[in-house]
Amino acid sequence: MSSAFADIAFGGLFQGSLYAMMAVGLALVWTTIGVFNFSHGVLMMLGAYVAWQLIEIGLPAWAAFPLAIVAMGGVGWLLQASVVRPLIGRPNIVLVVVITTLAAGSLIENGALTVWGPRSKQLPSLIAGNTTIGGVGVSLHQIAIIVITPVILGALWLFLNRTRLGLAMRAVAQNEDASHLVGLNVTALYGLAFGIAASLAGLAGIFIGGYRFMSPVMGSDPLLKALIVVVFGGISSVSGPIFAAYLIGFFEAACNYYFGLYWTPTLLFAVLILILMVRPEGIFASRSRGLA
Amino acid sequence: MSNPILSIEGVTAGYGRVTVLRDITLEAGRFGNVGLFGPNGHGKTTLLRVVSGLLKPQSGRVVFDGVDIAGESARSIVARGLIHVPQGNRLFPDLSIGDCMALGAFSPHARPHEEENREKVVKLFPKLAERWRQKVRTLSGGERQMVSIGTALMSHPRLLILDEPTLGLAPKIKDELCASVLEISRGGVPLIVVEQDIEFLLELSQQLYLIDHGAVSTEIKPGEKSLGHEEIMSMYFGH
């Protein structure tokens, strides 16, 4: 019994942390700009590969990881400037951005395939080694993910709620015209939101690359997971999806334990669709879009 | 008298293929506050959007304080001290009053005056101080309008543009708001006000423009004509 509890608790925390990290950037972009970035998964892949490349040229992991995350911020900015910003103001922007970000994702994915080849690679763990907690064997890398994720999410919360720049980002999410009229640089804030989102995607990629083999197509599954989390949590805030991520993590862990890996995805989707039929705006959603 | 602080010279503007403003020309600041009125959908709001940089004019000049600002970004126009309070007080529903005030002072030119402006706003609208941490969406219509105007004051305006500030407000609240707006004007900030409530407009402004079909159809300067309610109503419906 105690083993069941430890299994589910640890599995839930680990999966939940991963999902939260995958989804938070997607939610940030949706709430500020009102578009879905379908290249978010590809950005996770790119973050992992950039980190791998930096280590390959001789950088230690503690320098390579932060550097890769910063570089991803730049990639996010560029992506926003090239395939999102020119479309702002178009009536069918949601749909067109889906296709431009998908295409940009395909471009990056195939670029990665050309540069790094299809052979799978692996990143070093955040912390090497294994341990046992409550009778469950776990890797320190997983523990590190469980610890780092809340720290990063907390920092993001502080940034959004306790700094003037964060305030400006929340404002842009609520009313674009009014943001112009108080003198906000709306374009730069959009770029910043995309940049932060891409950095967070990069970090998620480094998390993944540390315990699974990396390949240029590794981003599509996390993108799906992130989308599910965001839908489930409600697309009107950043905190909703974070709660949802952990909830889904625990749900999956419990399903895995009681019904086995085989049924978990089907059960999860069935529950998801049921919930959306009852509460189409997601379970943690408020009425309007906004960052919090 | 003095030079106009804002002059709009032959501005043509619109959305897509639809032209809303046709070669419109008017001035503000020479005779005190300016009131704009006229039927809905004839370009008042569009004119304000051009002035504050939300909409780029197709042609014409917008001269603020001697500089042509037509086509400049909204941000740099805000930095010049030309502040526009848009219609409908829907500002930022999920921000608190305090957040909105901090946002008003976002522009670098307003930042040094943040303290003094905040005191001004609190003195003008004591109600806001009581609800400082409350979200805008939970406020009444009148209070939300106070937040909108307060936010604009935080931007350290040299010219304040109000677009239908009394829209949907009860008469008693209108009077209160009118007193506060007059107070702002007495404090040395000239105003441009768009308003449907003629009494309100007459009380606030010295110079009136009737805007019709995207152009000025009548201009009333102080002393030229008597500004009576009757005449203005007949201008609305008279032709």
Add this chain to the structure above:
Amino acid sequence: MTDAVAPAIPTRAVPVSPGRTPWKHEAIGFAIALLVLALLPLFIGDTYSRHVLIMVFIYAVVASNWDLSLGYGGVFNFGHLALFGIGVYAYSLLTKLVGLDPWLALFAGGVIATVAAVLVTIPILRLKGIYIILVTFGFAQLVMQIVISQSAITGGTQGLVRVPGLYWFDHNMIRDGKFAYFYIALGLLVASTIFLRVFVRSRLGAGVVALRDNEEYAISRGMSLVRQRMITLAASAFFTGMAGAFYAAYQRNASVDVFGMSLATIILSMVLLGGASTIYGAIIASFVLTVFGEAMADFGAWRPMITALLIIVVMLVYPSGLVGMIRAGWGAIAVRMKRTA
């Protein structure tokens, strides 16, 4: 910005109101295009080119039917490829496990996809814009997960092989240089296109467009959102499902790749590149994109990158897609001709 999720896709340059081009003109154009396509195998002898054309026809059916729900209906159905996938698996399972006649199974693929579309409509009836994207996307994932998890029947990620193909009396379908499959695919495209054009030009189609463009008004005029949405999605599903079934018969296998993002991306680009709510646009774009993709086969890994870049550029420069581009180009030529005249 809260209104950013407009359910409508206005396309000013394109006549979407039914009956603007006279029936006769459209029928003549249609007949000429059909004749050209039908004669193609006489000039194109090699099997590979015929294969490419068959793929064009399949993609064109899927893309143009997607255009019905996405472009005309304004329903952001991101589960459209799942309907195609349902056709693939319905055909494969019915022929392989149940032993149903392939032609009946082809038809059944369309019917089952239609039923599935009606089922998906239920959760999205009251939803708008982005929520529809997310729920239909979830539906597609659900279908894929079911297929993967029920591997005892569906073959899971391995897929199904040796799916029975179609037959034509004693004709050898395999060694005829894809002659028969070419005409079946063309027949499918023709039937689907006639169906779509008749649908969008009908009163029913006009109602769908009205509902897309002004929901409140259309409802106040007595239209039923629920009924129209269901009809639009069901109508877009039938030939999509049949195309899936045909695809399975032609490839003689079924794989979960049909549910993947990459195929969805390609087909969606066809719809949007073609210019939403044109039907013909999606068909032309299927042709252009597929042939373009094949023509660049020599570029290897660069091929998908060039395609992606092309899609981005067209979307940025011509928001109404290839049709907008053709119109713009045509307009420029017309202006020049007038000047010289």
